[in-house]
Amino acid sequence: MRAFSLGGLGRVYLVLVLLFLYCPIIVMAVMSFNESQFYTLPVKWSFKWYGALAGNERILSAAANSVGIAVLTTLIASVLGTAASLAFFRYRFRGREVMQLLLFPPIAIPWLITGTAMLLFFFWIGIGRGLHAMLLGHVALALPYVIIVTSARLKAYDPDLELAARSMGAPPWMVFRRVTLPFLAPGFLAAALFAFAVSFDQFVISYFLSVPGTSTLPVEIYTAIRKGFTPEINAISTIVIGFSMALLLGVARFYKFGGERK
Amino acid sequence: MTSPAKGAPGQAGAILALTGPAYLWLTVAILLPLSAMFYFSFLSEAPLAGKTGEWTLANYRAFFEQGFYGTLMLRSLRLGAEVVFWCFVLGFPCALVLAKSVKGRWREALFLLVILPFWSNALVRIFSWTMMLRGNGILERAIDWVVPGRFRLDIMFTYEAVVIGLVHSYLPYMILTCYISLQAVQDDLIEAARSMGASRLTILRRILLPLSLPGILAGVVLIFVPVIGSFMEPRILGGRNGTFIGTVIEDQFTAVFNWPLGAALSFIMLGCVGVVFALSRLALGRRG
Numbered sequence: 001m002r003a004f005s006l007g008g009l010g011r012v013y014l015v016l017v018l019l020f021l022y023c024p025i026i027v028m029a030v031m032s033f034n035e036s037q038f039y040t041l042p043v044k045w046s047f048k049w050y051g052a053l054a055g056n057e058r059i060l061s062a063a064a065n066s067v068g069i070a071v072l073t074t075l076i077a078s079v080l081g082t083a084a085s086l087a088f089f090r091y092r093f094r095g096r097e098v099m100q101l102l103l104f105p106p107i108a109i110p111w112l113i114t115g116t117a118m119l120l121f122f123f124w125i126g127i128g129r130g131l132h133a134m135l136l137g138h139v140a141l142a143l144p145y146v147i148i149v150t151s152a153r154l155k156a157y158d159p160d161l162e163l164a165a166r167s168m169g170a171p172p173w174m175v176f177r178r179v180t181l182p183f184l185a186p187g188f189l190a191a192a193l194f195a196f197a198v199s200f201d202q203f204v205i206s207y208f209l210s211v212p213g214t215s216t217l218p219v220e221i222y223t224a225i226r227k228g229f230t231p232e233i234n235a236i237s238t239i240v241i242g243f244s245m246a247l248l249l250g251v252a253r254f255y256k257f258g259g260e261r262k
Numbered sequence: 263m264t265s266p267a268k269g270a271p272g273q274a275g276a277i278l279a280l281t282g283p284a285y286l287w288l289t290v291a292i293l294l295p296l297s298a299m300f301y302f303s304f305l306s307e308a309p310l311a312g313k314t315g316e317w318t319l320a321n322y323r324a325f326f327e328q329g330f331y332g333t334l335m336l337r338s339l340r341l342g343a344e345v346v347f348w349c350f351v352l353g354f355p356c357a358l359v360l361a362k363s364v365k366g367r368w369r370e371a372l373f374l375l376v377i378l379p380f381w382s383n384a385l386v387r388i389f390s391w392t393m394m395l396r397g398n399g400i401l402e403r404a405i406d407w408v409v410p411g412r413f414r415l416d417i418m419f420t421y422e423a424v425v426i427g428l429v430h431s432y433l434p435y436m437i438l439t440c441y442i443s444l445q446a447v448q449d450d451l452i453e454a455a456r457s458m459g460a461s462r463l464t465i466l467r468r469i470l471l472p473l474s475l476p477g478i479l480a481g482v483v484l485i486f487v488p489v490i491g492s493f494m495e496p497r498i499l500g501g502r503n504g505t506f507i508g509t510v511i512e513d514q515f516t517a518v519f520n521w522p523l524g525a526a527l528s529f530i531m532l533g534c535v536g537v538v539f540a541l542s543r544l545a546l547g548r549r550g
C-alpha cells in the first residue's frame with residue numbers, strides 16, 4: 001500500500017531527475033567514443049581516444065599514483081580506523097565523546113580550507129608536497145568515514161551470539177571464524193571501499209599537495225581541462241567515473257544505504 | 263572479553279594502543295594544519311625561507327577595508343543559498359516519491375541510481391557539464407532541433423552555469439537526507455490524517471514537511487558548506503565570471519603566494535558560515 005502516492009506524475013518526475021543526473025555523464029561517455037575531436041554529430045564510433053591514452057605517459061603515471069595512494073590509504077585507514085572503533089565499542093572512557101566529535105571537522109570543513117591548511121603546515125615543518133604528503137592527507141580524510149561505518153556495524157553486533165556459540169561447545173577460533181567474522185565482515189569491507197573511494201576521487205587535497213610532474217588522476221584531468229577540451233579527457237574521465245560507480249555499487253552491496261528491506 | 267569492561271586493569275593501555283595511531287594521524291594531518299593556518303593568519307608574512315612574520319591584524323582588516331572581498335563573500339553566500347534552494351526544490355519531491363510511493367525492489371534500484379553519482383568523481387561530473395553547456399554543445403543543439411532558428415543559449419562561463427553544475431553535484435545529498443527522514447515517517451500517521459479528511463497539501467504541510475525537517479536541515483548544511491568553499495566548479499564552468507571567495511583563497515595559495523591573507527580569508531569564510539547557521543537556527547527556534 002502506498003501511503004502518499006503521487007501517481008504517474010511522481011514516476012515521471014523521478015525519471016526527469018534521473019535524466020538530469022545522468023545526461024551529462026552519458027553525453028561525456030558517448031563523446032569519448034566519437035572519432036571527431038570537435039564533438040560533431042552524428043557520432044562516428046571509434047576507440048581512437050582510448051588508444052591515445054595508452055601512449056600518454058603523464059596520464060598513465062598519474063593513474064598509477066592514484067591507484068597506489070588509494071590502495072595504501074585503504075590499508076592504513078582501515079587498520080587504524082577499525083582499531084579506534086573497537087576501542088569506542090568496547091570501552092567507556094573519559095574523552096570518548098570528545099574524540100568521536102573530533103571526527104567531524106575533516107568531514108564538515110570545506111576541503112579548500114583543509115587542503116590549504118595541509119599545504120601550509122606541511123611546507124612549514126618540512127614535510128613538503130608530493131605523494132607522501134597526499135597519502136598523509138588522504139588517510140586523514142578517510143579515517144572518520146572508516147570509524148563511523150565500522151562503528152555502525154559494531155553497534156548492531158550482539159556479543160551474546162558469541163556466548164551462545166561458545167556454550168554449545170565451539171572452540172574460540174571457530175566462534176571467531178563462524179560467528180564474529182561473518183557478522184562484522186560486511187562493515188569492514190564497506191569501510192575499506194569507502195576509504196578507497198575517498199582517496200581515489202579526491203581532487204582538492206591532492207591538487208594543493210601535488211608537485212608538477214607527480215600528481216594523481218583528478219589533478220591531471222583538471223590541468224588538462226584548463227588547457228582546453230579534447231576527447232582524450234572524455235576518455236579518461238569516462239574510465240574514472242565508470243570505475244568510481246562500480247566501486248560504489250560494491251559498497252552498496254555490503255552496506256545498506258536505503259535502510260532495511262521491507 | 264567482549265562485553266564493555268569498566269575500569270579493568272590495563273584498560274588505559276589498550277585504549278591508547280587502539281585509538282592512539284588514528285588520532286595521532288588526525289592531529290598531524292588535520293588539527294595541527296588548521297592551528298598553523300590560524301597562527302599564520304595573524305602574521306605579516308609567512309615565516310618561511312628564513313623570513314619572520316610579525317603579529318598583525320592587517321589580514322583580517324584587509325577583508326573589511328577592501329570592499330572587493332566583502333562583495334565576493336556575499337556573492338558566495340548567495341551562490342550557496344541558490345544552490346541549496348534548487349537542491350531542495352528538485353530533491354524533496356524526488357525523495358518523497360522514493361520514500362512514500364515506490365516500493366520494494368524498484369525503490370532499492372531507483373535509490374541506488376540516485377545516489378550512485380554521489381560518491382563518484384566530482385571533478386569529472388563538473389567536466390561533463392562542459393559537454394552540455396558549451397557553445398554549440400549538446401543542450402544548444404537539442405534546443406535548435408526542437409525550435410530551429412537562431413536561438414543561442416550562451417550559458418557556458420556564466421553564473422548560471424556554475425549554479426547548474428553545483429546543483430547537479432549536490433542534489434543527491436539532499437535526496438539522501440530527505441529520503442532518510444521521510445522513510446521514518448509512519449505510514450499510519452498519514453493514513454490517520456487522510457481518514458480524518460486532510461487533503462494532500464495539508465498532509466504535506468502539517469505532517470511530512472515538519473517531520474522531515476531534520477533531514478532537510480542536514481541536507482542544507484551538507485550542501486551549503488562545501489558550496490561556499492568551492493573553487494574548482496566556478497573555475498571550470500564560470501570562467502571569467504567564476505570569481506568567488508573560494509577562488510580568491512585558492513589564488514592566495516597557488517598564484518599570489520600571500521598565505522597569511524589566504525589563511526585569514528579562510529577563517530572569515532568559516533566565520534560567515536557559522537554566523538549564517540547561528541542566525542537561521544535563531545529564526546527557526548523563534549518560529550517553533
